[in-house]
Amino acid sequence: MRRRAILGYGAPGVGAVALMLFVGWWQVDGPGGPEPIGQRPVALTAMDFRLTDHEGNAVGPETLIGRPTMAFFGFTYCPDVCPTTLSDISGWLDDLGDEADEMNVVFITVDPERDTVETMAEYVGYFHPAIRGWTGPEEQIARVADGFHATYERVPTESGDYTMNHSASVFLFAASGRFVTMIDYHEPREFAVPKIRRALEEETEGAT
Amino acid sequence: MKKYILTSTLAALLTLGGLSVPALAGPEDVVVENAWSRASIGMNRPGAAYMTIRNTGDEPVTLIGLTTPLAMMPEIHETKTNAEGVSSMTPAGEIAIAPGESVALESGGLHAMLMRLQEPMTEGDTFPLTLLFDDGGEVTVEVPILGIAARGPDD
Numbered sequence: 001m002r003r004r005a006i007l008g009y010g011a012p013g014v015g016a017v018a019l020m021l022f023v024g025w026w027q028v029d030g031p032g033g034p035e036p037i038g039q040r041p042v043a044l045t046a047m048d049f050r051l052t053d054h055e056g057n058a059v060g061p062e063t064l065i066g067r068p069t070m071a072f073f074g075f076t077y078c079p080d081v082c083p084t085t086l087s088d089i090s091g092w093l094d095d096l097g098d099e100a101d102e103m104n105v106v107f108i109t110v111d112p113e114r115d116t117v118e119t120m121a122e123y124v125g126y127f128h129p130a131i132r133g134w135t136g137p138e139e140q141i142a143r144v145a146d147g148f149h150a151t152y153e154r155v156p157t158e159s160g161d162y163t164m165n166h167s168a169s170v171f172l173f174a175a176s177g178r179f180v181t182m183i184d185y186h187e188p189r190e191f192a193v194p195k196i197r198r199a200l201e202e203e204t205e206g207a208t
Numbered sequence: 209m210k211k212y213i214l215t216s217t218l219a220a221l222l223t224l225g226g227l228s229v230p231a232l233a234g235p236e237d238v239v240v241e242n243a244w245s246r247a248s249i250g251m252n253r254p255g256a257a258y259m260t261i262r263n264t265g266d267e268p269v270t271l272i273g274l275t276t277p278l279a280m281m282p283e284i285h286e287t288k289t290n291a292e293g294v295s296s297m298t299p300a301g302e303i304a305i306a307p308g309e310s311v312a313l314e315s316g317g318l319h320a321m322l323m324r325l326q327e328p329m330t331e332g333d334t335f336p337l338t339l340l341f342d343d344g345g346e347v348t349v350e351v352p353i354l355g356i357a358a359r360g361p362d363d
Contacts, residue, residue, distance in 0.1 A: 076249070079254045079322075080297065080315060081316060084359075088359070123249065126249075126357050127356075159281050
């Protein structure tokens with residue numbers, strides 16, 4: 001409706017308004033804006049990355065569109081948080097029963113150096129069969145993390161190896177790709193299944 | 209290495225009545241309950257073990273370290289998750305347990321981190337883990353190894 005009024009001023013007016021909008025976006029939400037900590041992920045439809053799943057298939061954000069998605073980051077050399085999260089997720093999927101079949105569940109490594117396709121295949125095999133393991137080149141992992149506003153960092157250990165600090169939240173997206181909510185690592189576990197149901201329900205509501 | 213095995217065998221012989229959990233040994237006032245761990249894939253990855261350590265005595269006790277024939281570098285580590293949801297792990301140092309109090313080594317918090325495994329951790333097996341205290345006391349517990357996807361001691 002506003003657009004109709006603007007049309008009256010002709011192309012230069014539209015151009016000026018567009019420029020103002022662009023400047024506003026740049027300063028508030030765009031690359032020129034301040035970087036808030038703990039931001040929400042962007043929509044899957046706004047992400048761009050190329051990875052390989054644990055069966056060797058090429059995958060990307062588009063693989064996830066059309067079904068609700070549960071995604072999280074970790075690495076297979078992780079002794080505590082990652083197996084715990086994977087076991088928790090396996091339990092939630094068991095609780096959801098048939099509903100779980102309608103979801104994508106993706107475990108994305110932040111340690112592609114050690115987590116090859118074969119390593120991911122062996123590891124995810126120990127958990128719920130719905131869980132897919134995704135890996136890929138370091139620069140593609142970085143792009144995924146950017147889209148999720150997730151962080152990870154390689155840290156040397158006393159034993160001469162290294163470990164990874166990483167975002168431990170579980171991210172939930174609607175079938176449309178829109179980010180719905182996340183399950184934080186320290187959240188009471190009984191909140192998880194209702195949150196997952198919310199992501200599942202957004203699908204039928206035709207989320208924006 | 210030989211000496212180490214000898215002392216640990218000796219300790220096991222002196223202090224262990226059997227493979228049952230909870231195990232009580234060494235300093236009479238320390239009780240270890242609900243010990244468990246997850247199976248490992250091979251030997252390259254660190255393992256983790258969990259338990260509750262209870263001080264039933266009248267004096268504080270301080271846990272200063274761990275030994276086990278299973279791993280060259282067993283250490284108490286702590287997982288911390290910050291406000292941005294980022295998890296990290298650091299050595300926890302010494303852990304003081306006040307009289308009547310207990311400390312839980314559990315997923316997402318304190319845990320016995322088993323670095324440089326000497327053999328794979330196989331589901332169904334157990335391994336001895338010795339807790340070292342600052343007064344020279346030791347408590348050895350047999351830790352059951354559960355499946356990789358185990359969620360707790362009862363899984």
